[in-house]
Amino acid sequence: MAHIIVVEDEQELARLISSTFQSDGHTTEVFRDGRFALDRIDDRTRPEPDLYILDLGLPRVDGLALCKRIRQDRITPIVMLTAKTSELDKVLGLELGADDYITKPFSLRELQARVSAILRRVEMMSRENLPDTTIDSKVIEQDGLRIDPVGREVHAQSTSISLTAKEFDLLYLLASNPGRVFSRAYLLDTLWGDTYGGFERTVDTHIQRLRRKLAEADNADERIVTLWGVGYRYDKRGSRPA
Amino acid sequence: MAHIIVVEDEQELARLISSTFQSDGHTTEVFRDGRFALDRIDDRTRPEPDLYILDLGLPRVDGLALCKRIRQDRITPIVMLTAKTSELDKVLGLELGADDYITKPFSLRELQARVSAILRRVEMMSRENLPDTTIDSKVIEQDGLRIDPVGREVHAQSTSISLTAKEFDLLYLLASNPGRVFSRAYLLDTLWGDTYGGFERTVDTHIQRLRRKLAEADNADERIVTLWGVGYRYDKRGSRPA
């Protein structure tokens, strides 16, 4: 059973979609305003859903922007809803990377069927062991730290830091979004998988090991900051007041 | 520009689709009978198209069967055309592995847009990711190691190293992308074929044999690095700090 985020400003339609999927046993979260949805998307304190359903025309921030934002660093499935066929053409042309597009009006059964198909496909995929599905693999380079996701190497001013798999994933995720807080639950979700039933303190231990290795190589700098009662954050050097 | 096979029994619609894509610069091949289409699909002397457009309801052999047949051994994109929404539900439920589904009646512009989106996505995929898919085989020459893919020979500072087929392929793939990690799953996929069901330990063994031969000839240098829990990586000599 999946968790689905629905962003749709027409109240009645939003309600219908939500209740449809809920009666299928899924859980839903509904937003009727693009700006609020964006906040939710950027909030690394709460877990990533299994699927997004985005309306194209939204108040304040439109569906296109949301879709782009998500695709910047995630491959979470997205279904786009468009009002007119002519609109659909444009959207498809932009190649946003959504997984499916539906033109209003549509039957709920169709939406249901398409969503099921996508979820099933994702489920299949995740079973297999495919080579690195990371969308963007950019080298991160800042204040003397170089993080290369392709070779999975980390260098601090010419000396190499050897990290374990988990340590690297953790660092890369944090450093990809400097200044953004990640809750332990979110980190467990994305790095350990949503089926992981372990302890949240596990994250602490890995953070600690990471901190030590960073400190050893890159003498005395606390890039990884603890947010009490919330989680962890990666700060660029000097971004905090002395 | 792509080659598209259209299977549609309504003559007028088939003509429209065909001419639409032809005027976009694509080439098309039209079948109005499932049986003939199947023959074409099974004919390995003719080139595989870049995309299929299949109608669900067809004489003699229906679109479902064609879709299944294609998916048995191909990942060529497929767009399914269905007559009714109710039909669509069923088809989606079957999870045939088609890439998109459209319900009649539809606008040609929508079909056009969806097909373009798929073709673009495929194009992206084949470019992205994937290590150097360059067919042109270049001699790799670095730090005293010379790897010649044409003669499939390897020399380490004037002494020749004789490798077996698999060993050579492995070395060549790794060395073509220095600094890049390859998971065992990926290596099995590319070097053994995606249908291979064997064990991942096999890769280890080949890596080991390769390492030994390299070490014998090219005295004490560990170019191939193990990344715990991830895979293997080829490093240029001296790319790792002492």
Add this chain to the structure above:
DNA sequence: CCGGGTTGTGACGAAATCGTAAATATTCCC
């Protein structure tokens, strides 16, 4: 049909990593 070279497999010890718990330290808030 024989034999050498190549390839895949299973087993096993060694090594690295990982998760947890318990002890200790820090921060928060009244």
Add this chain to the structure above:
DNA sequence: GGGAATATTTACGATTTCGTCACAACCCGG
């Protein structure tokens, strides 16, 4: 300042992953 909540450190056992080896299956040329 004091107590509760939260985080860090440490240590250790369990688990996972790796390297190696020997052997059997296979392929192919002679």
